[in-house]
Amino acid sequence: MTKGLNQKLKMLYLKDIFEKETDDDHCLSLAEIMDKLQARGVNADRKTLYADFQELRHYGLDIINSNCGRGCVYHLGNRTFKLPELKLLVDSVQAARFISDKKSKELxxxxxxxxxxxxxxxLKRQVVLTGRVKTMNRSVYPTVDKLHQAINQHIQVRFHYMKWDTQKNLVPRNGGNWFQVSPWLMILSDENYYLAAYYAPSREIRHYRVDKIKNLQLLPDQPQQGHPAFRKLNIARYADTHFGMFNGQRTPVEIKVSNEKVGIFIDRFGKDIMLIPAGPTAVATTIPVEVSDQFLGWIMALGEGVEITGPQWVRDRMREAGLRLLKEYE
Structure with missing residues (x-):
């Protein structure tokens, strides 16, 4: 048998044929595989293909042969990702507000x-254009990469932090001055990507939306600060207690919840929260949260059957928020 022009590439072409042109629902006969190789400038016979298939199996490809009518057909079985897993990833990419439309399509x-x-x-047919608001900042990817680099190198960064003005333009906050912080964590919360960083002037942990960060610079000569503050954090629970990544005074808040709304709190804070019977139709629980306007708004949105019972200063803040709303909508 004469050799084809691309004979040395035969194994790579075979791997490509199995990965791109076969799956559990699409098989190829030996003759079809030979034709596809020939179209790529590779000659092969049945005997050598049997040996090639075995070599690819040793390499790790799950090449499956099965009977179809009178002949035997072949396809690639197990892959690194199953189709349902990739569909979940596609859904996640579409839902992520911090990824631009263009980058979503590329991914x-x-x-x-x-x-x-x-x-x-x-997978492409699964893509649904829902008109969701996506970030217009196409530099999110390199920004995330730089922030991870700073976290791994334990150094500080500085950047301009942007906001929307009434003309729908992104303009710098803080008069265009630099924000200099020590980055510690990257958090995905409420469909946005946030940087949790230590801000030395006020000695506190602050959050910054990554898609609002511009002109990020690493400061390799300035070591990371805020070790004591972050050592005290339960990182696994951190995002759950910060509503919309807004800071507030952290405190245990006592809440009375009707039985029918208990699931909302389990979904948000996990199954480890303590639930104590508070009458025939309600339970009492205590959750540690950052008490911010966003937290109070979340409680309001739950409607009847959810009441903050303590501490008193949190009840007072909720009452003040309710009176303000009442006044505005009178």
Whole structure:
């Protein structure tokens, strides 16, 4: 048998054929595989292909052969990602507000390269343009990469932090002055990506939306600060107690919850929260949170059957918020 022009690439072409043109629902016969190789400038016979398939199996490809009618057909079985797993990732990419529309489409196309062409088409058909508000900051990716670099190197950063004005333009906060902080954590909360960092002048942990960070600079000669503040954090629970990543006074808040709304608190704070019967139709619980306007608004949004019972200063803040709303809507 004469060798084709691209004979040395035969194994790579075979791997590509199995990965892109076969799956559990699409198989190829030996003759079809030979034709596809020939179209790529590779000649092969049945005997050598059997040995090639075995070598690819040793390499790690799950090449499966099965009977179909009179002949035997082949396809690639297990892959690094199953199709349902990739569909979950596609949904996550679409839902992430901090990823721009353009970058979302690029990522979904890359995810499609991990399955066969037919399965990739099903991923693209899954994409639904819902008109969700996505970030317009296309520098989010390099910003995230730089922030992780600073966290790993234990150094400080500085940046301009932006806000929208009434003309729908992003303009710098703080008069255009630099924000200099020690980055510690990256947090995904309420569909946005946040940086949790230590701000030395006020000795507190602050949060910054990553898509509002511009002109980020690493400061390799200035070591990270705020070790005592972050050592005290339960990182696994941190995002759950910060509503919308807004800071407030951290305190245990006592809440009376009707039985039908208990699930809302378990979903938010986990199954470890203590639930004490408070009559036939309610329970009492205590949750540590940062008491901010966003937290009070979350409690209001739950409607009847949820009442803050202590401490008194938190009840007073809720009462003041209610009176303010009543006055505005009189």
């Amino acid at each position: 979904i196309d890359k995810l499609g390269q991990l399955v066969s062409d037919d399965q990739a088409d099903s």
